Amino acid sequence: MTIEIKNLTKIYGQQKALDNVSLTASQGEIVGLLGPNGAGKSTMMKIITCFIPPTSGEVKICGFDIFEEPMEIKSLIGYLPEQNPLYTDLYVRESLEFTAGIHGLKSKEKKFRVEQMIETVGLTKEVNKKIGTLSKGYKQRVGLAQAMIHNPKVLILDEPTTGLDPNQIIEIRQIINRIGKEKTVLLSTHIMQEVEAMCSRAVIINNGRLVADDSIENLSAGGSMEKKFREITSLQ
Numbered sequence: 001m002t003i004e005i006k007n008l009t010k011i012y013g014q015q016k017a018l019d020n021v022s023l024t025a026s027q028g029e030i031v032g033l034l035g036p037n038g039a040g041k042s043t044m045m046k047i048i049t050c051f052i053p054p055t056s057g058e059v060k061i062c063g064f065d066i067f068e069e070p071m072e073i074k075s076l077i078g079y080l081p082e083q084n085p086l087y088t089d090l091y092v093r094e095s096l097e098f099t100a101g102i103h104g105l106k107s108k109e110k111k112f113r114v115e116q117m118i119e120t121v122g123l124t125k126e127v128n129k130k131i132g133t134l135s136k137g138y139k140q141r142v143g144l145a146q147a148m149i150h151n152p153k154v155l156i157l158d159e160p161t162t163g164l165d166p167n168q169i170i171e172i173r174q175i176i177n178r179i180g181k182e183k184t185v186l187l188s189t190h191i192m193q194e195v196e197a198m199c200s201r202a203v204i205i206n207n208g209r210l211v212a213d214d215s216i217e218n219l220s221a222g223g224s225m226e227k228k229f230r231e232i233t234s235l236q
């Protein structure tokens, strides 16, 4: 298992954002994390990536514990937060070189990874532009390239296609599908079609609680995933 989450709870003041959530994911899986706004998706991602601590529970990434070995975990995880963190004044290649440097990549390896990422996410034509001048879809590609520059085993993507136009959405989905074959990808969304197009499995959380964890096939049985999602989330 690359992701192991056991009895995870997060309480912000009076607000219980995650309530005893457990789940696992393995290499080669693209898992969709679904839930209405406020369900606790971003909170779970911030905990997995060691940005915030949980109130209780256990998280291990490739066997490393978030409390004991956060530096190892950060080197194994690529994270694209909902607000794509980009230096808009930097040129595309310059920005990727900078991120690679932060991850400790040096000379030859750094150059190799930067060029590889430019190709993987389809940025070749935009590589000499300033990030601030790119369209939202291309900015998202830069965000993905940044998240993957150190060749992480696990990718955590918080609503990676929000705000993109239909063509850009398809392109980003194709990139994620390609990448997902050799990594473990956990991506959050509240768009059902997104999960159907990219994921093998979906985890649904509602009011901080895990309410479903199943294959897309099973979740779509007897109608559509949309129907099942409404049923499950309105019951809570």
Ligand code: ADP
Binding pocket: 012, 013, 015, 016, 017, 035, 036, 037, 038, 039, 040, 041, 042, 043, 044
């Ligand atoms: P989602 O990503 O599914 O929309 P979040 O994880 O962002 O959900 O939020 C889950 C709940 O926790 C929401 O009720 C939200 O208002 C609350 N919350 C998130 N971050 C904080 C915070 N820093 N302080 C207090 N409450 C928070």
